[in-house]
Amino acid sequence: MRVGIIGAGTMGLHHGQAWQATSASLLGFYDSDAERAQAAAERLGVRAFASQEALFAAADIIDICTPTFTHRAIAVAAAEAGKHVICEKPMALSLSDCADMIRAAEANGVRLFIAQVVRFFPEYEKAKELIDAGAIGEVGVVRLSRGGSNPGEGPRQWFVQEYRSGGVLLDLMVHDYDYARWVAGDVERVYCQRHLGPNADYALVTLRFRSGAIGHIEGCWAYPAGIFRTSFDIAGKGGLLTYDSEAAVPLRLRLKETEAAKGGVIVPSSPLAAEDNPYLREIRHFLECVERGEEFRVTARDAMAAVQIGCAARQSALERRPVKIEPLAI
Amino acid sequence: MARIGILSFAHLHAESYAACLKQLPGVEFIGVADENEARGRQAAARFGVPFYSSYELLLDRKPDGVIVTAENARHLPLVRLAAQAGVHVLCEKPIATTMADGRAIIEACRQANVKLMIAFPCRYSPAVQAVKQVLDEGRLGEIYGLHATNRGQMPGGWFTDRELAGGGAVIDHTVHVMDLVNWFWRSPVTRVFAEVGQDLLWDIGIDDSGLISFELANGIFGTLDTSWSRPKVFPTWGDVTMEIVGEKGFLQLDMTAQMLQVYSDRQGAVNWAHWGSNIDLEMLRDFATICTSEKEPSITGEDGLSALEVALAAYLSAEKGEPVRLPL
Numbered sequence: 235m236r237v238g239i240i241g242a243g244t245m246g247l248h249h250g251q252a253w254q255a256t257s258a259s260l261l262g263f264y265d266s267d268a269e270r271a272q273a274a275a276e277r278l279g280v281r282a283f284a285s286q287e288a289l290f291a292a293a294d295i296i297d298i299c300t301p302t303f304t305h306r307a308i309a310v311a312a313a314e315a316g317k318h319v320i321c322e323k324p325m326a327l328s329l330s331d332c333a334d335m336i337r338a339a340e341a342n343g344v345r346l347f348i349a350q351v352v353r354f355f356p357e358y359e360k361a362k363e364l365i366d367a368g369a370i371g372e373v374g375v376v377r378l379s380r381g382g383s384n385p386g387e388g389p390r391q392w393f394v395q396e397y398r399s400g401g402v403l404l405d406l407m408v409h410d411y412d413y414a415r416w417v418a419g420d421v422e423r424v425y426c427q428r429h430l431g432p433n434a435d436y437a438l439v440t441l442r443f444r445s446g447a448i449g450h451i452e453g454c455w456a457y458p459a460g461i462f463r464t465s466f467d468i469a470g471k472g473g474l475l476t477y478d479s480e481a482a483v484p485l486r487l488r489l490k491e492t493e494a495a496k497g498g499v500i501v502p503s504s505p506l507a508a509e510d511n512p513y514l515r516e517i518r519h520f521l522e523c524v525e526r527g528e529e530f531r532v533t534a535r536d537a538m539a540a541v542q543i544g545c546a547a548r549q550s551a552l553e554r555r556p557v558k559i560e561p562l563a564i
Numbered sequence: 565m566a567r568i569g570i571l572s573f574a575h576l577h578a579e580s581y582a583a584c585l586k587q588l589p590g591v592e593f594i595g596v597a598d599e600n601e602a603r604g605r606q607a608a609a610r611f612g613v614p615f616y617s618s619y620e621l622l623l624d625r626k627p628d629g630v631i632v633t634a635e636n637a638r639h640l641p642l643v644r645l646a647a648q649a650g651v652h653v654l655c656e657k658p659i660a661t662t663m664a665d666g667r668a669i670i671e672a673c674r675q676a677n678v679k680l681m682i683a684f685p686c687r688y689s690p691a692v693q694a695v696k697q698v699l700d701e702g703r704l705g706e707i708y709g710l711h712a713t714n715r716g717q718m719p720g721g722w723f724t725d726r727e728l729a730g731g732g733a734v735i736d737h738t739v740h741v742m743d744l745v746n747w748f749w750r751s752p753v754t755r756v757f758a759e760v761g762q763d764l765l766w767d768i769g770i771d772d773s774g775l776i777s778f779e780l781a782n783g784i785f786g787t788l789d790t791s792w793s794r795p796k797v798f799p800t801w802g803d804v805t806m807e808i809v810g811e812k813g814f815l816q817l818d819m820t821a822q823m824l825q826v827y828s829d830r831q832g833a834v835n836w837a838h839w840g841s842n843i844d845l846e847m848l849r850d851f852a853t854i855c856t857s858e859k860e861p862s863i864t865g866e867d868g869l870s871a872l873e874v875a876l877a878a879y880l881s882a883e884k885g886e887p888v889r890l891p892l
Binding site for chain 1: 708709711755757759760761764765766767772773774775777779785786787789791793794795797798809810811813814885886887
């Protein structure tokens with residue numbers, strides 16, 4: 235399989251490195267910023283493509299690592315060009331965009347995978363495995379949290395422009411909506427309180443699942459620079475699972491002088507063997523499922539359901555009332 | 565010398581309070597009265613103090629103050645008795661199970677001109693006091709919001725009896741944190757939405773979990789997890805945590821983090837042993853001073869009522885599936 239990446243930013247590079255560790259062949263990058271495409275291509279020893287069409291013409295798989303507001307148009311074009319699509323999360327900014335992407339993939343007989351990478355993070359995967367094995371009994375109260383500094387400084391301003399990224403409610407918290415659905419099933423009701431200001435986006439969301447279970451999801455882009463942390467606390471009818479990224483730290487390096495973290499997206503990393511890298515595992519999973527014609531661990535409809543929760547949360551915060559989640563109309 | 569007695573050992577906190585009374589200089593623990601004679605006699609014997617078979621008999625000994633540690637729904641009659649006897653009262657939280665009872669408790673003490681203090685020991689935690697100072701100094705800048713937890717193991721007994729406790733996990737675990745919120749910002753809660761769970765964690769026929777979303781009049785919002793979500797094997801009783809996020813940074817409070825991790829083959833268990841300051845002791849030191857001086861309680865009946873109101877609003881919200889406006 236020949237792969238082309240659209241979007242040569244942080245995630246494009248992560249995906250590119252992962253692709254190079256698979257049996258697929260990474261052709262190169264296209265980016266609307268030609269210099270950025272060139273820099274990424276040089277770094278990975280691949281080509282920079284001059285246009286999206288040129289990349290489509292050469293590739294079997296299109297990997298979309300562009301800002302969220304562009305996902306729909308690129309994914310639909312790629313599907314119409316007969317390419318399998320892997321697309322960064324969040325899937326899109328609206329349910330209608332998500333539906334367009336699913337319809338285009340189905341109509342053109344190509345596969346569509348949304349990179350909800352948290353399902354491939356070993357701590358989250360292990361928790362899911364333990365829950366499925368009955369370690370904590372039926373899930374009752376799910377708490378998930380994710381927070382960092384404001385990612386929107388400098389050229390990455392689109393991250394904090396809600397109409398382009400969805401803000402903390404979509405861009406960040408979509409990970410946890412998806413994970414919450416994975417461990418506790420479909421959601422019935424969403425309530426959200428949020429502070430959205432020029433330099434901070436902070437939201438507290440509560441969920442009621444169809445099973446009756448309840449959930450709390452916290453998303454924060456208001457921490458001081460250099461911090462990124464996630465945690466969970468999942469209680470069931472016979473036990474509890476907890477994780478805190480700040481506690482599960484096998485190595486702490488503290489130098490007297492250090493380059494202060496400056497802006498940018500901080501990609502969570504914990505030291506893992508190369509083969510356990512979540513981005514690599516996610517991309518391998520995608521490739522295997524495409525090659526074998528198998529269902530993905532996270533379907534496009536799952537990804538759409540996560541976007542739906544984010545949209546409901548935004549509506550809840552604006553209207554200051556709980557918002558009901560209707561079954562997806564696709 | 566402050567002479568202090570305990571009315572009812574129904575609430576498990578009575579055990580800790582009694583130990584503190586024995587320990588405090590300048591305090592005489594005059595005895596225990598309990599309508600449950602076996603329970604009261606055993607407690608009195610454990611602490612080497614007299615047992616009184618009626619509350620009136622203990623009050624006849626003219627204590628300076630009493631601690632009311634009856635079941636939540638039985639605070640009012642005991643506080644009334646104490647007030648009528650002219651004795652200052654430290655009332656266990658929550659103040660009552662209804663707003664009407666809470667108001668009646670405040671009124672009884674006001675009419676009898678006795679002091680009423682509500683047992684919110686978290687205010688005496690040095691870590692909590694440091695949080696208060698950080699906020700008062702404005703070091704976080706504008707505050708956006710906070711998420712808090714007061715989770716615990718399932719206490720069982722009358723705590724799961726609706727009549728005596730007034731509810732389950734929500735009424736048990738709302739008031740401590742909401743009192744801190746009230747103390748930090750002195751801005752009333754104006755809106756509450758709650759997801760309350762029953763039989764999600766324990767098959768006990770009463771709410772065992774709750775996620776409360778609240779707004780203050782000053783614009784700060786927050787959530788509080790009141791769930792009995794710590795399993796039996798959890799190495800400690802539970803937690804009081806808070807993360808407060810503001811313009812200039814954030815703070816994380818884990819009030820009981822001063823714990824040793826004890827791995828004991830002898831006990832066949834892992835336990836966390838608290839070594840931080842004893843906040844019950846500091847609270848009772850203050851109560852003893854209040855009983856024997858002009859000092860007024862810093863934690864008033866109104867504070868107790870404000871915290872209770874949030875718990876009751878949470879139940880109401882859960883029943884309606886909608887946010888509830890306060891005051892109720």
